[in-house]
Amino acid sequence: MSRTELAATKRSDLQRSLLAWYAGAKRDLPWRRTRDPYAIWISEAMAQQTRVEVVVDYWARFLERFPTVSALAAAREDEVLALWSGLGYYRRARDLHAAARLIVERFAGQFPSAPEHVRELPGVGPYTAGAVLSIAFDAPEALVDGNVVRVLSRWFAKDAAPSAAQAWAWEVARELVPAPRGAGEWNQALMELGATVCSPRVPDCAACPVAHACAARELGLQAVLPRPKPRKAPVEVELVAFVVERNSKVLLEQRPAGGRMAGLWQFPTVQKSPRGARAAKLFPLELECEIRGGDELGVTAHGITHHRIRLVVQRGTMRARSLPAHWRWVELDALHTWALTGMAAKVLAQAFGRKHRRTRE
Numbered sequence: 001m002s003r004t005e006l007a008a009t010k011r012s013d014l015q016r017s018l019l020a021w022y023a024g025a026k027r028d029l030p031w032r033r034t035r036d037p038y039a040i041w042i043s044e045a046m047a048q049q050t051r052v053e054v055v056v057d058y059w060a061r062f063l064e065r066f067p068t069v070s071a072l073a074a075a076r077e078d079e080v081l082a083l084w085s086g087l088g089y090y091r092r093a094r095d096l097h098a099a100a101r102l103i104v105e106r107f108a109g110q111f112p113s114a115p116e117h118v119r120e121l122p123g124v125g126p127y128t129a130g131a132v133l134s135i136a137f138d139a140p141e142a143l144v145d146g147n148v149v150r151v152l153s154r155w156f157a158k159d160a161a162p163s164a165a166q167a168w169a170w171e172v173a174r175e176l177v178p179a180p181r182g183a184g185e186w187n188q189a190l191m192e193l194g195a196t197v198c199s200p201r202v203p204d205c206a207a208c209p210v211a212h213a214c215a216a217r218e219l220g221l222q223a224v225l226p227r228p229k230p231r232k233a234p235v236e237v238e239l240v241a242f243v244v245e246r247n248s249k250v251l252l253e254q255r256p257a258g259g260r261m262a263g264l265w266q267f268p269t270v271q272k273s274p275r276g277a278r279a280a281k282l283f284p285l286e287l288e289c290e291i292r293g294g295d296e297l298g299v300t301a302h303g304i305t306h307h308r309i310r311l312v313v314q315r316g317t318m319r320a321r322s323l324p325a326h327w328r329w330v331e332l333d334a335l336h337t338w339a340l341t342g343m344a345a346k347v348l349a350q351a352f353g354r355k356h357r358r359t360r361e
């Protein structure tokens with residue numbers, strides 16, 4: 001039986017079983033209580049690369065500060081980054097901001113419902129377009145993320161090479177998506193199954209509402225499908241961040257434009273090792289402003305993509321007479337309003353405990 005025939009045979013059974021399960025088992029997430037495309041778009045952007053439990057508070061704060069596309073478009077970029085601070089992958093925040101401005105300019109602030117317009121927005125790839133169009137407008141659009149690749153690979157016992165799995169999953173997802181109505185519920189149900197039952201390492205097949213139609217389970221392949229992507233070997237990096245205090249203020253430097261975490265603020269940080277050209281792209285080997293190191297305040301770990309960072313937090317004393325252009329003295333009590341890197345939050349915790357964490361707690 002071809003995959004297409006199999007999809008046709010399974011389709012109605014899968015849809016019935018999965019949707020019935022989703023209706024009773026879905027998590028109560030705040031963006032599931034709205035059909036506002038703007039609010040759904042923000043949730044989808046935040047949930048990429050970030051756990052849903054973390055997203056809930058960020059999403060509520062973001063929507064409170066920027067309740068509409070127009071409010072987001074009118075904001076300064078540093079305000080948007082400050083609210084994003086701690087979520088990582090800051091490109092997402094910059095893209096949201098740029099897309100909001102484009103929506104105001106071209107669509108009078110109304111989130112577009114035409115697929116070709118949604119797909120033109122900065123940062124909106126096929127997944128996000130499918131999610132917003134299907135969930136907010138119930139358009140018959142498919143979507144594929146890591147959860148969907150995993151679920152479909154198991155349903156159909158597809159052993160695709162990691163490089164081909166996404167393209168295969170898109171084809172199947174398009175065949176399975178209900179039309180003309182019901183795509184939003186279906187897509188969410190598919191992702192929910194992947195997130196809560198059909199998990200990467202140990203799928204809970206005993207609790208699965210579609211176990212009876214799952215080829216991988218029948219063949220005993222659920223633990224090995226889909227094939228994992230080969231992982232990049234981690235690069236070990238050692239950094240030193242300096243906490244320089246003066247009159248209830250601390251010294252911050254802004255990350256350079258165009259690189260990782262561009263425009264965000266951090267404690268002055270240098271890279272101790274490795275000192276090769278590849279690692280030096282993350283942090284400079286020398287500071288722009290001379291700082292003399294003092295007592296060690298602690299050591300913490302941090303990860304940036306495949307870099308495994310050992311971060312030493314040290315007191316420092318500024319030696320220079322004037323500040324470089326992208327350095328500032330910042331009131332400790334105002335730090336939560338600045339767009340800090342995730343690592344800066346860890347430095348704060350090491351140096352001052354929870355009192356001066358970046359988020360409003």
Ligand code: SF4
Pocket residue numbers: 151154155197198199203204205208209210211212214215216217222
């Ligand atoms: S039966 Fe198991 S492997 Fe198959 S979809 Fe359900 S949880 Fe995933």
